[in-house]
Amino acid sequence: MGWSMKSLSSEKSTISSSRASISARERPSRAPLKCRALWRWLTAIRPKSSRVAPVESIFNLAISDKVPAGEFRVNPDEEKITILAERETYYKIFNIRNNALGKAVLLNSVYLPALMEVLSVLEQDAAAYRDRSWFRVFEAKCTHFNINMEKPELLEASQKLLRTPFPRVCTLLGEMD
Numbered sequence: 001m002g003w004s005m006k007s008l009s010s011e012k013s014t015i016s017s018s019r020a021s022i023s024a025r026e027r028p029s030r031a032p033l034k035c036r037a038l039w040r041w042l043t044a045i046r047p048k049s050s051r052v053a054p055v056e057s058i059f060n061l062a063i064s065d066k067v068p069a070g071e072f073r074v075n076p077d078e079e080k081i082t083i084l085a086e087r088e089t090y091y092k093i094f095n096i097r098n099n100a101l102g103k104a105v106l107l108n109s110v111y112l113p114a115l116m117e118v119l120s121v122l123e124q125d126a127a128a129y130r131d132r133s134w135f136r137v138f139e140a141k142c143t144h145f146n147i148n149m150e151k152p153e154l155l156e157a158s159q160k161l162l163r164t165p166f167p168r169v170c171t172l173l174g175e176m177d
Contacts, residue, residue: 060078064086068086072084074113100172107165115161145157
């Protein structure tokens with residue numbers, strides 16, 4: 001195979017430009033709470049039967065004055081599952097995500113109960129959410145982990161979906177080997 005420097009340079013340019021277009025299309029934005037672990041979880045499984053474009057996230061964090069300080073609520077009625085928090089709590093969550101320990105804490109303290117809430121809502125009436133953009137990804141994740149959305153074990157299923165997030169906190173704190 002005779003490769004010239006010109007053809008190698010051309011090949012490298014093609015690879016770089018395609019990599020740039022893929023990464024720009026598939027990587028998460030810098031929007032609130034788009035941590036790498038959550039991104040990997042959300043993009044790891046895509047439905048095989050449909051050609052769904054990669055999604056950045058099925059979660060969105062938003063401010064709501066109706067939520068008491070220090071608490072959050074989950075709203076699955078939007079195109080993304082929306083985690084609602086009052087202003088101060090919102091900014092605390094936003095700032096906590098900036099380091100590895102913070103991300104691990106958020107997976108356990110915000111996303112784990114949010115997933116439990118979503119599973120509970122879907123157990124009651126999954127058909128009502130089938131047209132939401134987050135549903136296909138969520139359903140594919142549940143299928144991959146053999147989670148029955150009609151009768152899930154809420155805590156166990158949520159931990160599976162987040163790939164057992166608690167040991168990450170322990171590891172980061174130096175408590176587990």
